[in-house]
Amino acid sequence: MHVRRLPILLALCALLAALVVGFGVQFNGSPAYPSSQEIDDEYAAHVGDDVHLWGEVVGTEDGRVVLEIGELSLAVTAPPPRAVDVGDSVQVYGTLAPDRRLETVAYHRQPTGSLVRMYAVSVVGLALAAGAFLRRWRVDTEHRQFVPRNGAAAEREVE
Numbered sequence: 029m030h031v032r033r034l035p036i037l038l039a040l041c042a043l044l045a046a047l048v049v050g051f052g053v054q055f056n057g058s059p060a061y062p063s064s065q066e067i068d069d070e071y072a073a074h075v076g077d078d079v080h081l082w083g084e085v086v087g088t089e090d091g092r093v094v095l096e097i098g099e100l101s102l103a104v105t106a107p108p109p110r111a112v113d114v115g116d117s118v119q120v121y122g123t124l125a126p127d128r129r130l131e132t133v134a135y136h137r138q139p140t141g142s143l144v145r146m147y148a149v150s151v152v153g154l155a156l157a158a159g160a161f162l163r164r165w166r167v168d169t170e171h172r173q174f175v176p177r178n179g180a181a182a183e184r185e186v187e
Contacts, residue, residue, distance in 0.1 A: 034172070066180040067124065075124050085116045086154075095120065106132035115140045 061080045083095030083102070092103040093112055104120055112118060116139050122132040165174045 064100040068098070068100040071128065075126055077124050078122070079124055079130070080119075080121045081130075082117060082119050083114045085114050085118060087114060093118070095130075100128075102128050102130045104130045104132045104135070107135050107137060112137055112159075113139070 043151055055121070062077060064081055064083075067074050067077075067079065072104055079096050081095070081100075081102075083097035083100075085093055086096045086101070087094050088109045089103050090110065092105060093107060095102050095104055095118060102124075104118075106120075107118065113149045116137055118138070119134050119136040120130060122130045125131050164177055166177050167173075168175045
């Protein structure tokens with residue numbers, strides 16, 4: 029009976045992984061806004077359009093932050109240069125203006141170290157959860173299952 033559980037568990041884990049990857053592939057931005065490639069190919073046709081883009085801060089120009097989004101480079105009205113560092117990721121929403129400018133309505137800054145912190149916190153959380161689980165449970169290799177650590181009496185009942 030327990031031998032059948034492992035393939036089912038592995039199949040469910042594979043299905044979950046496929047769903048996560050599939051969602052990531054399918055949801056590649058919002059179709060409501062032109063992509064950075066479309067904007068770069070025909071910039072003049074998109075002047076006046078509302079856009080939502082993620083870019084990397086590459087510097088400043090005339091007191092404005094310059095974002096690079098793929099091949100597209102835009103000077104944005106916000107955030108102010110003092111609020112970001114080169115290398116930060118910035119999500120911007122606004123209206124395209126002539127001369128490769130973006131009149132920003134809203135923005136969100138993601139500092140370069142935040143991804144590292146996010147993964148570090150995730151690893152620490154996983155270690156704590158695994159430690160809490162393994163503190164109360166152990167692996168019974170003979171029956172290929174988890175059993176309570178104080179389960180000597182429970183093991184005798186199972187046999």
